[in-house]
Amino acid sequence: MSWSVDSxxxxxxxxxxxxxxxxxxxxxxxxxxxxxxxxLLAFGLAFAGGAMVYISLVEIFWKAEAGFAGGVTARTAYVYATLAFFSGVLMLAMIDRLIPNPHALMSSAATDSHHIRRVGVLAALAITAHNLPEGLATFLATLDNPAVGISLAAAIAVHNIPEGVSIAIPIYYATGSRRTAIVATCLSALAEPVGALIGYLLLAPFLTPAVFAWVFGAIAGAMVFLALDELLPTAKRYAQGHETVYGMVIGMAAIAVSLMLFK
Structure with a gap:
């Protein structure tokens, strides 16, 4: 396929x-x-954790399996998707070991602020990593079939809204700045057009369904690890009632509704 910068x-x-x-x-x-x-922080973190776990296990993991399905048995595709998932878990576990936990370095309110900032940044990075292949997939799908690409983009747009909440609330709590929270979310949002641009200029000839499958599987694992290791425990720490479970369930429901609308 030969592409040019056309309409x-x-x-x-x-x-x-x-x-x-x-x-x-x-x-x-x-x-x-x-x-x-x-x-609010407890609710926002739990919302993010619930959204990440749900979309990872219900949607992204199965995208990985579908990507591996061409040319192999269903069992082998599932095995590959599972390996990709746990490679993402291992990757984030290693990153977690390399980034010092602020609780070991500080105390009191400074500890809280640094810890929440770290959690917010990790959540933003995880969602940004998720947005890169989504942007690329949307771009390539639209090039191939605009109707399919627009439908895919609509589905992504709906579930991007709770992802924006997931990034903004912990960063707002850590910094006290609405502007910083919105700017951080904007930077994460840029990952989608950046992923599309990278794909158009550099990667498209090398991207296969199997490569996409590995990327999606690893992202699913990384997001689940982040939710269970950082987001939900920190939400529980700041909760004064049932904010953690309510936030988690509402985060799951928001993603579920966004997916149902476009199935």
Whole structure:
């Protein structure tokens, strides 16, 4: 396939940008909160954890299996997807060992602020890593079939909104700055058009369904590890009631509804 910068390419990039902007909509949740509070933080972290676990196990893992399915048995595809998933778990576990936990270095309110900032940054990085292949997939799908690409982008846009909430609330709590929270979310949102641009300029000839499958499987594992190791325990720490379980369930439900709308 020979591509040039024509109307189809521009439309594909526009579709990616539109899907990415919905992440920023989620970050605007910080504008309606008067000030950071432990209960809001607990809810926001649990929301992020629930959303990450649900989308990883219900959607992203199965994208990985589907990517491996061509040319191998269903059992082998599942085995490969499982290996990719746990490679993502192992990758994030190693990163977690390399990044010092602020609780070992500080105490009191400074510890809390640094810890929440670290959790927020890790959540933003995980979602950014998730957005890169999504942007690339949307771009390539739109180039191949605009109707399919636009449908995919609409589905991604809907579930990008809770992802924006997931990034903005912990960063807002850590910094006290709405502007910082929104800017951080914007940077994460940029991953989708950046992924599309990288794919268009450099990677498209080398990307196969199996490569996508490994990427999606590893991202699913990394997001589950982050949710269980950082987001949910930290949410529980700041909860004063049932904010953790409510946030987790509502985060799962938000992603579930976004997926159901476009099945």
């Amino acid at each position: 189809t390419v521009l439309m594909a990039m526009g579709v990616c940008i539109a899907a990415a902007l919905s992440t920023v909509l989620g970050s605007l949740s910080v504008l309606v909160t008067k000030q950071p509070s432990p209960r």
